[in-house]
Structures are given as C-alpha cells and as structure tokens.
Amino acid sequence: MSQTNLLVLVGSLRAASINRRLAEAAVKTAPEGVELSLYEGLGDIPFYNEDLDAQGKVPAAAQALRDAVAASDGLLLVTPEYNGTLPAVLKNAIDWASRPYGAGALKSRPVAVVSASISANAAKWSHGDAVKALGVAGAEVVEDASLNFGGIGQRFAETHPADDAEALTQLAATVRLLAEAAKAKANA
Template sequence: MTTTILTLVGSLREGSINRQLAEAAAVHAPDSVDVVTFDALNDVPFYNEDIDNDADRPQAADALRAAAADADAVLLVSPEYNGSMPAVLKNAIDWLSRPYGAGALSGKPTAVIGSAFGQYGGVWAHDEARRALGVAGATVLDEARLSIGSSITRFAELHPKDDAEVSGLVTGVLLALAGAAEPIAA
C-alpha cells in the first residue's frame, strides 16, 4: 500500500530553499510513500466565508481541498517570515479547515519542517503552523520536526537532496507521517 503525502510549500519563489527541501522529500521518499506537491498556493485567494459556497468558491480552493482530501497525510515546508509562518500557508490552513469540524485536515496526520536564514531554522514559524494545524483539526505529529538553520550558507552550493544528514531527517519525517496514516487507511 502506498501512502500519499501532500506537501505545501510556504515559499512561492521557484528557487527557494524550502521548495528544494520539498524536492528532497520527493527524491528521498521511501518506496511506499508518494510525495505530491501542491504548486498552486499562489492561486488560492485569501479565505473569505462569503465566497466559500458551491456557487462562488474559487477553483484553486476546490483543487487544494481535493488534493488534501485525497492525501493520507500532509507535510508543510515553511520558511520563517518576520518571526511567523508565511501568509500563504496560513491561508491554505484556513481553506482546509472548513467546513468547521469536517475540513480536509480533520484527523489527518501532519508535520511541519523547513529552513530559514537564522540559526534556529524557522522554529517560531513551525510552532505557529503546528498550532494552527491543530486548531484546524489536523493530527499534528509533534515528534516529526525538522528546522534547519543558516540555510543560505548551508545550501549555498549544495541542494538539500544532496545533504546526507538532511535527507535522512526528511525521510524520518516521511516515515513518521506514513506510520501515522496507516491506521487511518486500514
């Protein structure tokens, strides 16, 4: 049985280190894990309950919800912007939390990883994302953590997929997500 893990990347820049970290997850995923990245977060408008109905809901929001509903688990890959998570990830969580109590994240195993320029690797952003995911109804795997500091120097000449330590840690997070998703799929 294959476990599908939906990856949401908080940096919209094509060459971002966090996007590269998501690529590393896809490259180093165990054979039983399929990592799928949702690449249209920039098309999802800010959550507005007035447009969250069958007549007005934007197609990009429906696509995001469908991708999350089809996945067995969700992985957020987040930088830290001004001490917090990027608005694009918070917006994705908002869309995925609705309808309240029955959103696409409800009961879904989730984890947050990422990298940032500072020495702590985005820990504040990752903690805020975990809290928002929990409030949204996700099952947050607090033990599946990875915050990589000093990203600009660490990955100046090395893609995260080629960093043996990072690759091993990312694989560990994916295995934790897959393990948490197995009982749900059974």
C-alpha cells in the same frame, strides 16, 4: 499493501527557494509504497473569505486544494519564516483546507511540519505557528516528525539539500514517521 499518498505544501512561492528545494529532497526520500506530491498553485488561491466559501461560490483554486488535501493520506508542510511567523500563503492554505468548520479536509489528517530559515532559530516560530493553526483546524500533528533547519543560507548556498547526506537522512526520517502515522490512521 496500498500506496500511501502524502501531499507537500511549501510556504515559499519563489521557484528557487531553499524551502522548495528541501521539499524536493523530501520527495526523493519516499520509501517504497509512499508517494509524495508537491502541490502547485498555492499562489493562485485567494485569501480566505467566508463570503466566497458558499455552495457554488468556492474559487476553483481553493476547491482544488481542498480536493488534493482530502485525497491525501497526510500532509508535509515545509515553511520558511517571514517576519517571525508563518507565510501568509501557507496560513491561507490551512484556512481553506480547514473549512467547512469541523468537517474540512484537514480534519484528523496526519501532518508533519518542516521549518527552515537563514537564522539559527531555524524558523521555530513559524513552525510553532503552523502547529498551532493545524491543531486548531483539527489536523493531527505528528510531533515526532518535526524537523527544523537553521542557517540554510550558508548550508545550502552551493548545494541542493538532496545532495546533503545529513539533510536527506533527517528528511527521510520525517517522511517515514509521517507515512507510518498515515498508515496507522488508515488502518484504524
């Protein structure tokens, strides 16, 4: 049985962000035969500009993201909510990975979205915007794998999500569903 490789994109660049810690916890839940890798470098990618997206001109950081997405079997996006929507860094990653139009690395790639915020809304607006952008980009959003965490400022103030049994169970279910969708896609 071959290894399923899932790439994790985190929408917060802050090293100690709770969203990053949720992504780290998700990595620990990978079942046998599944590897999750946190992508580093989203902050190095310039904003999408079609003038830069030409043969021989694509910035190295943007090409590295495209290559990593293309090499993965699926994506796990972990997003906070900034001013009621998706963080610019994550939207920018979606924009770069969706090009060239109709043939970008996101095309037909299974994706699950985890959202988390300090509000009780659980970053559901950001989650919805991520799902919309991914769908337009041609990704296959695995809706059953969706996960929303609210009140994270209090819930994870003194504990890492990897030490929260309920969070680990929920993240493991998300990772399992995404891995199953990726395996089904690979075997289709």
